[in-house]
Amino acid sequence: MKTLDRSISRLISLLERRNPEGIEELKGLYCKCGRAHVIGITGPPGAGKSCLVAALVREIRRRGKTVGVLAVDPSSPFSDGAILGDRARMTEFSGDNGVFIRSFSARGASGGLAPVINDAVDVLDAFGKEVIIVETVGVGQVEMDIAKIAHTVVLTLVPGYGDSLQAMKAGILEIGDILVVNKSDQPGADGAVNDLSFEMPVTYGGKEFQCANIKADQWGVPIAKVSALKGDGVEDLVTVIFEHLMFITERNIFTGICQKRRSRQFLDILTQQVRDRFLETLKTDRDLQKWINKIENLKLDPYSASEQVVDLVEKARILADNGTTPRNNR
Amino acid sequence: MKTLDRSISRLISLLERRNPEGIEELKGLYCKCGRAHVIGITGPPGAGKSCLVAALVREIRRRGKTVGVLAVDPSSPFSDGAILGDRARMTEFSGDNGVFIRSFSARGASGGLAPVINDAVDVLDAFGKEVIIVETVGVGQVEMDIAKIAHTVVLTLVPGYGDSLQAMKAGILEIGDILVVNKSDQPGADGAVNDLSFEMPVTYGGKEFQCANIKADQWGVPIAKVSALKGDGVEDLVTVIFEHLMFITERNIFTGICQKRRSRQFLDILTQQVRDRFLETLKTDRDLQKWINKIENLKLDPYSASEQVVDLVEKARILADNGTTPRNNR
Numbered sequence: 001m002k003t004l005d006r007s008i009s010r011l012i013s014l015l016e017r018r019n020p021e022g023i024e025e026l027k028g029l030y031c032k033c034g035r036a037h038v039i040g041i042t043g044p045p046g047a048g049k050s051c052l053v054a055a056l057v058r059e060i061r062r063r064g065k066t067v068g069v070l071a072v073d074p075s076s077p078f079s080d081g082a083i084l085g086d087r088a089r090m091t092e093f094s095g096d097n098g099v100f101i102r103s104f105s106a107r108g109a110s111g112g113l114a115p116v117i118n119d120a121v122d123v124l125d126a127f128g129k130e131v132i133i134v135e136t137v138g139v140g141q142v143e144m145d146i147a148k149i150a151h152t153v154v155l156t157l158v159p160g161y162g163d164s165l166q167a168m169k170a171g172i173l174e175i176g177d178i179l180v181v182n183k184s185d186q187p188g189a190d191g192a193v194n195d196l197s198f199e200m201p202v203t204y205g206g207k208e209f210q211c212a213n214i215k216a217d218q219w220g221v222p223i224a225k226v227s228a229l230k231g232d233g234v235e236d237l238v239t240v241i242f243e244h245l246m247f248i249t250e251r252n253i254f255t256g257i258c259q260k261r262r263s264r265q266f267l268d269i270l271t272q273q274v275r276d277r278f279l280e281t282l283k284t285d286r287d288l289q290k291w292i293n294k295i296e297n298l299k300l301d302p303y304s305a306s307e308q309v310v311d312l313v314e315k316a317r318i319l320a321d322n323g324t325t326p327r328n329n330r
Numbered sequence: 331m332k333t334l335d336r337s338i339s340r341l342i343s344l345l346e347r348r349n350p351e352g353i354e355e356l357k358g359l360y361c362k363c364g365r366a367h368v369i370g371i372t373g374p375p376g377a378g379k380s381c382l383v384a385a386l387v388r389e390i391r392r393r394g395k396t397v398g399v400l401a402v403d404p405s406s407p408f409s410d411g412a413i414l415g416d417r418a419r420m421t422e423f424s425g426d427n428g429v430f431i432r433s434f435s436a437r438g439a440s441g442g443l444a445p446v447i448n449d450a451v452d453v454l455d456a457f458g459k460e461v462i463i464v465e466t467v468g469v470g471q472v473e474m475d476i477a478k479i480a481h482t483v484v485l486t487l488v489p490g491y492g493d494s495l496q497a498m499k500a501g502i503l504e505i506g507d508i509l510v511v512n513k514s515d516q517p518g519a520d521g522a523v524n525d526l527s528f529e530m531p532v533t534y535g536g537k538e539f540q541c542a543n544i545k546a547d548q549w550g551v552p553i554a555k556v557s558a559l560k561g562d563g564v565e566d567l568v569t570v571i572f573e574h575l576m577f578i579t580e581r582n583i584f585t586g587i588c589q590k591r592r593s594r595q596f597l598d599i600l601t602q603q604v605r606d607r608f609l610e611t612l613k614t615d616r617d618l619q620k621w622i623n624k625i626e627n628l629k630l631d632p633y634s635a636s637e638q639v640v641d642l643v644e645k646a647r648i649l650a651d652n653g654t655t656p657r658n659n660r
Contacts, residue, residue: 023633030631259626266625266632271605273640278604279597295596296589301360302596303353310603 005100008068008127012102015119026119029126034258036068036125037245040150041135042175047156048182052228053135054092057099059238065131066098068124070117072136100129114149115272118265121149148264151257152244154237156180157196159188176221177244179212184225184232193223205239219247335430338457342432345449356449359456364588366398366455367575370480371465372505377486378512382558383465384422387429389568395461396428398454400447402466430459444479445602448595451479477505478594481587482574484567486510487526489518506551507574509542514555514562523553535569549577 014022041049041056050071057067093099104116117134124132134150155176181192199211202220209222222240226233248254291309294300344352371379371386380401387397423429434446447464454462464480477483485506511522529541532550539552552570556563578584621639624630 027631027633030628034628262625262632263622266622266635267609269632269636270639271609273636274608275601275605277640279601292593292596295592298360298364298592301357302592302599303357305596306599306603309600310607 002097004097004127008100008123009102011123012120015123016104016116026122029122032126033122034125036121036129036132037152038121038125038132038134038150039241040153041133041156042153043156043180044158047158048228049135049156052154052156052180052182052226053133055226055228055231055234056133056238056241057093058231059234060131061093061096061098063238066129067100068129068132069099069101070120070124070132070134071101071103072117072134100124115265115268118149118261118268149261151248151254152177152241154178154180154241156182157192158183159186159192176212177215177219178237178240179221179223180226180237181223182226182228184227185230189225193225196223204243205236207236207239209240217248217251217253219244332427334427334457338430338453339432341453342450345453346434346446356452359452362456363452364455366451366459366462367482368451368455368462368464368480369571370477370483371463371486372477372483373486373510374488377488378558379465379486382484382486382510382512382556383463385556385558385561385564386463386568386571387423388561389564390461391423391426391428393568396459397430398459398462399429399431400450400454400462400464401431401433402447402464430454445595445598448479448591448598479591481578481584482507482571484508484510484571486512487522488513489516489522506542507545507549508567508570509551509553510556510567511553512556512558514557515560519555523555526553534573535566537566537569539570547578547581547583549574 011022011025015026039056041053043049053069053071057069060067093101102120104120121132121134153176155178157179159181179196181189181196183189193210196212197210198213199220201208202211202222203209204222209224212221212223214220224233224237224240226237228234245254248257291300291305295302295305341352341355345356369386371383373379383399383401387399390397423431432450434450451462451464466477483506485508487509489511509526511519511526513519523540526542527540528543529550531538532541532552533539534552539554542551542553544550554563554567554570556567558564575584578587621630621635625632625635
């Protein structure tokens with residue numbers, strides 16, 4: 001492994017385990033953050049996302065930019081041959097100092113993957129990666145959170161989802177800044193593009209694309225036809241991705257996304273820490289077992305018990321606020 | 331829809347939205363809980379879980395027991411034809427008063443699906459369903475949590491996962507009380523069963539099964555070959571499931587699982603409520619915006635900011651504990 005990659009990898013591993021030394025190291029890196037363009041690649045299983053990511057990395061490297069890839073794979077304990085094959089395909093970049101690749105499994109990640117991915121994005125950003133690609137499977141809650149990390153969200157679909165697409169359109173259209181119909185060589189690709197088109201065509205980089213919808217910021221969501229495997233349409237897709245970056249940078253949306261991500265991250269960390277400390281306190285509390293016993297013996301239901309405990313804590317807080325809370329530090 | 335089903339469905343919908351009236355109604359139902367046998371069906375996408383669940387419901391109904399099915403589908407915004415088809419297959423039970431079916435999407439469920447599923451299991455239990463089947467996709471963190479709700483976990487696999495199975499064995503074997511190799515008519519089914527066999531065969535209901543491992547409670551995990559589509563092996567599988575119920579009931583493990591689930595549920599609700607109240611307090615706190623501004627302007631990193639806030643809260647707590655905490659209610 002390349003030397004710089006080894007430092008990045010070591011730090012991310014520390015942060016995955018919420019290691020205090022790792023967090024201290026990260027604190028010193030925030031001042032270097034805020035420059036990278038974060039691209040989220042999402043879509044259903046089987047849409048060829050890993051293959052698309054490999055094609056994107058190839059094209060972005062051709063344009064001279066450095067890339068970091070964070071692949072989030074919640075189903076990884078069951079990773080089958082196809083997924084392993086896609087990962088193997090990534091070894092084509094193993095000799096390239098400008099590419100860093102790392103996979104994450106949702107398994108065992110307490111508190112969800114969002115905090116870990118946030119940290120990993122910051123690490124790659126601080127270490128100078130110009131483009132960071134976050135690849136996620138599906139659009140469950142975890143994946144939605146991860147999509148919020150990205151400046152540009154690319155939603156990847158394949159021909160043949162026609163009927164259900166029709167039904168889910170409203171939900172799907174919200175997610176992406178760019179829609180990709182992958183496997184464009186398969187029958188039904190043009191039909192899928194047509195199914196998704198609801199607005200007048202848009203032109204980016206001198207090329208016309210059909211348009212799915214107009215976002216609140218007036219960005220017209222283009223539908224790019226791509227065969228990631230053959231490389232068809234990938235150049236145009238990267239052009240569109242960078243056009244989106246330009247669009248959001250010129251309108252100060254880029255900075256807005258970074259700031260929103262930062263404050264959301266702060267609230268995430270804060271609630272996580274409050275939760276951890278609260279659970280720690282509870283564990284050492286001799287009274288807690290009494291509550292649990294009552295619940296296990298069905299003398300008290302969990303909702304009523306919880307309300308009673310929270311009320312007790314709340315009362316303690318209110319008493320503290322009436323005079324003794326230290327507010328001078330704020 | 332059947333009248334009883336409508337009441338159940340209404341209450342579950344209220345609980346999904348954390349509606350206070352729904353929670354009040356649920357509180358009154360806990361006394362009727364603790365009788366249902368909860369079966370978890372988990373496994374990778376494409377293992378034919380929905381089809382297996384339909385076959386199980388058919389066989390369990392043939393034996394005269396009432397059934398509730400809770401299908402958790404985190405990828406549902408992208409549900410394709412196959413999944414919709416499986417759901418449609420469930421309409422075969424729409425005229426049967428002894429079957430209740432409900433699907434959940436992970437989308438939009440704040441705080442994960444585990445709380446909602448826990449509540450739904452309690453509702454079905456209280457309304458007298460004798461068997462409750464919880465079907466989940468994959469084994470991410472959410473799914474692992476849901477597996478903890480079940481008394482009997484059935485892990486569903488298909489032939490052709492050979493290589494990766496080999497690699498993941500340790501992890502996979504922990505999860506299931508019963509392994510199913512589905513699509514037993516496909517080539518490689520016997521090979522898959524052999525790959526998973528690590529112990530001497532076990533006999534349940536007069537039939538011999540190959541054995542994956544021996545659990546801590548001395549239950550030998552059988553490997554059942556099933557073709558859910560054709561119905562082959564389903565009768566034996568249901569026999570094994572009920573043998574497992576007998577095994578854990580005789581050894582008082584059943585009660586233990588119920589009690590553990592209850593106390594885990596209590597801690598989940600408690601931390602959720604602490605988190606919600608804390609966030610509520612923060613939102614009305616004029617000082618919070620100052621912290622967020624500092625973070626957005628990169629004057630403070632989110633970890634340091636979070637630590638400082640938690641320390642402030644902690645100090646308030648300690649001051650409160652030194653004399654003024656009301657402890658008499660406990």
